[in-house]
Amino acid sequence: MTRQRVLITTAILLLIAILALPAIPPRSQAQGDRLNVIASFSILADVVAQVAGEDAAVTSLMPVGANPHAYSPSAQDVAALSDADLVFVVGANYEEGLLPVLREAAGANVVAASQCVPIRPISGVVDPDHHAEQHDGEHNGERGHEEPVRFGAPCDTHYEAVAAAFDQDAAALLSGTLGPLNTLACPGDVHHDEKDEHAHDPGSCDPHVWTDPLNAALWTLTIRDTLAARDPDHADAYAANAEHYLGELAALDAEVRALIETIPADRRAIITNHAAFNYFAARYGLELVGVVIPGGSTTSEPSVQEVLRLIETVQAHHVAAIFTETTVSEALARQIADETGAALVPLYTGSLSQPEDGAGTYLDYIRFNAATIAEALR
Numbered sequence: 001m002t003r004q005r006v007l008i009t010t011a012i013l014l015l016i017a018i019l020a021l022p023a024i025p026p027r028s029q030a031q032g033d034r035l036n037v038i039a040s041f042s043i044l045a046d047v048v049a050q051v052a053g054e055d056a057a058v059t060s061l062m063p064v065g066a067n068p069h070a071y072s073p074s075a076q077d078v079a080a081l082s083d084a085d086l087v088f089v090v091g092a093n094y095e096e097g098l099l100p101v102l103r104e105a106a107g108a109n110v111v112a113a114s115q116c117v118p119i120r121p122i123s124g125v126v127d128p129d130h131h132a133e134q135h136d137g138e139h140n141g142e143r144g145h146e147e148p149v150r151f152g153a154p155c156d157t158h159y160e161a162v163a164a165a166f167d168q169d170a171a172a173l174l175s176g177t178l179g180p181l182n183t184l185a186c187p188g189d190v191h192h193d194e195k196d197e198h199a200h201d202p203g204s205c206d207p208h209v210w211t212d213p214l215n216a217a218l219w220t221l222t223i224r225d226t227l228a229a230r231d232p233d234h235a236d237a238y239a240a241n242a243e244h245y246l247g248e249l250a251a252l253d254a255e256v257r258a259l260i261e262t263i264p265a266d267r268r269a270i271i272t273n274h275a276a277f278n279y280f281a282a283r284y285g286l287e288l289v290g291v292v293i294p295g296g297s298t299t300s301e302p303s304v305q306e307v308l309r310l311i312e313t314v315q316a317h318h319v320a321a322i323f324t325e326t327t328v329s330e331a332l333a334r335q336i337a338d339e340t341g342a343a344l345v346p347l348y349t350g351s352l353s354q355p356e357d358g359a360g361t362y363l364d365y366i367r368f369n370a371a372t373i374a375e376a377l378r
């Protein structure tokens with residue numbers, strides 16, 4: 001080969017390489033040509049995986065059985081987060097232990113799945129002086145009633161699509177909520193860097209949105225749009241998967257509604273270990289009369305007076321069962337159960353189960369919890 005031909009060949013190869021550059025999507029090498037997607041915990045990871053199908057690799061940062069409120073990331077977690085193409089989190093301050101790492105390691109790739117979800121204020125802190133307010137919804141809805149809750153683009157179209165799929169009146173669904181917040185933390189929330197202060201003020205965000213299947217549907221549409229924007233080649237597949245899953249979520253909602261209707265109306269008062277089921281209770285007409293662990297997290301403890309009030313509440317409302325959880329200690333709930341004769345009934349809250357234990361997917365997690373609640377209260 002002459003020197004001239006070598007130069008021409010090199011120039012052509014360089015030109016081809018330069019032309020090809022913009023077509024190479026910014027994806028992790030480790031996952032081949034699939035997007036490398038991390039979700040903060042197992043429940044969200046399952047919903048992301050339903051939308052992603054075969055076209056993205058989805059893993060959960062926290063393992064099954066971990067308590068997301070108390071989780072602190074390992075060095076491997078930090079490395080995995082920086083390698084990911086996308087990181088989905090609940091937001092609304094749920095991943096309180098992960099926030100600094102999320103902001104640093106994953107930066108712009110972090111997406112709050114709940115950005116289009118109407119967020120409820122924390123409630124369920126048992127205080128007889130405010131009890132009536134909690135019951136009539138005034139207290140819960142205080143901030144929501146100040147001005148009508150509004151969605152902006154693209155959340156408004158998501159919200160209308162989900163309300164239609166679930167055959168619900170969109171405006172009614174927004175009552176008692178703070179509206180969509182589009183944030184990892186919670187505006188107006190307590191600052192967690194102030195010396196172990198983990199209590200939430202009433203009115204700050206309740207992050208446990210997924211216990212209402214309608215909110216899982218809102219997650220689904222945000223996940224669909226995010227995956228499609230990052231990986232347009234598979235946008236049609238993501239849209240089809242999301243559409244299919246929306247149908248499954250709407251069917252789940254009808255199934256749960258029918259199950260809860262089998263509970264006599266005067267036996268629908270519940271007490272949970274921490275405030276994990278407010279969205280479920282609001283959706284299906286259960287009355288949350290107390291939580292054992294105050295605040296919206298699992299990191300605080302009730303005072304002696306609060307425990308005594310809970311015992312009174314259990315007796316006054318003839319509460320049949322205190323719902324405990326697989327990821328958080330039931331020691332305090334056991335004390336109250338021993339005093340009152342209420343049964344202790346474990347639910348899955350911040351984690352799926354292993355598949356063989358009946359709550360290995362989000363759909364089965366809701367089915368398991370609804371069936372367990374219905375059976376305990378009937």
Ligand SMILES: [Zn+2]
Pocket residue numbers: 069208274275276296297298349350
């Ligand atoms: Zn929780």
